């Protein structure tokens with residue numbers, strides 16, 4: 001403990017007492033952290049190391065300390081795991097977005113299954129449930145259909161890329177290996193046109209400039225592309241000519257939106273939006289149904305895996321013709337609309353108004369009439385209406401659901417609950433709250449985010465008799 005305190009007090013620029021002058025220490029990776037970093041245990045305490053694989057030994061440079069834990073990077077690898085591969089991406093270490101670019105995909109999938117099992121045990125105190133092998137991708141690259149990129153300036157030139165881990169310094173990119181290949185050439189031309197039209201990127205220290213971020217959404221099915229220019233001002237000189245030139249260079253762009261964000265914040269999108277070109281949304285398809293997606297709507301980012309994810313959820317739900325389904329945390333009603341053809345009625349409840357409007361239009365677009373789409377907090381809705389439902393399908397954000405929502409579900413007693421989660425730790429916390437009323441029958445992780453440490457999970461719960 002004493003030594004750990006020294007590590008805590010003395011890192012951040014200073015040298016560690018007991019370590020050599022350069023904060024270098026040797027160690028062997030014994031496990032992986034919840035963010036996929038290699039764990040080494042030293043006399044100074046635990047150190048989490050980027051890109052270090054289990055079993056590997058290395059000289060580590062400790063770069064900072066937080067809450068008594070050291071964080072470091074590999075200075076020199078002393079032994080190599082047979083799972084180590086060369087990363088496709090040249091900036092994978094500096095960017096930090098892809099934890100597993102240097103490991104085999106099988107290693108990554110094993111880690112993800114282990115992470116779900118461990119969180120269920122450690123956080124949810126659930127150790128009697130079988131976690132299935134993770135459903136992975138055949139080609140775990142170029143999948144993301146949404147990318148948000150900051151723009152800046154370096155030595156007089158416009159740059160764009162990803163923030164270096166834990167900083168606001170932009171590392172320029174040409175191609176991100178997990179994003180749709182359609183995005184890279186559009187970003188390159190936006191940067192060129194910004195130089196030509198003298199449109200300055202936003203400078204967050206001086207609060208000057210115009211373009212803060214560019215968000216691109218792509219559709220795998222229709223090949224439509226949405227470009228959102230997130231700007232610090234409501235209008236800028238040359239805007240129309242800029243858009244005309246951009247859409248001529250890229251006829252695949254079907255809509256351009258300007259989003260205004262004047263706030264000093266890390267939140268990318270502001271409130272105000274103006275459609276500058278096209279209809280303001282793109283159409284995508286999942287399992288034969290068409291969905292409109294606008295700039296702010298939640299839509300799963302991996303178009304190939306999303307079909308496997310939703311098929312898993314619907315198989316778990318074992319729907320039948322007389323069932324009523326509550327689709328909670330519905331987004332643009334993807335799951336609700338997919339479930340609708342197998343049941344009597346679906347009630348989709350979603351808080352975000354623009355997603356509800358998309359959902360209503362999506363129902364019309366697919367000629368589906370046995371769905372009721374409600375703009376409300378899903379807990380409030382259940383407590384007010386006490387709907388009689390057979391199945392609840394819930395897909396909350398990363399922070400998980402709430403005790404209040406889970407208590408409301410227990411009140412209406414559906415025979416099945418299907419919980420879709422993108423964060424195993426909050427899933428485990430919430431499943432523990434369900435345990436007194438529901439049996440947890442099966443848990444299926446699906447890899448929606450290959451090469452990163454994130455994993456999606458579907459859990460199937462059945463009401464106890």
Ligand SMILES: C[S@@+](CC[C@H](N)C(=O)[O-])C[C@H]1O[C@@H](n2cnc3c(N)ncnc32)[C@H](O)[C@@H]1O
Nearest residue numbers: 298329330331334350351352377378395396397
């Ligand atoms: C992970 S997304 C799931 C969306 C959808 N099920 C899908 O697969 O595309 C979570 C959604 O829950 C919504 N949400 C968050 N809190 C909510 C609440 N208290 N009540 C209803 N919806 C909520 C968010 O706006 C978001 O659309």
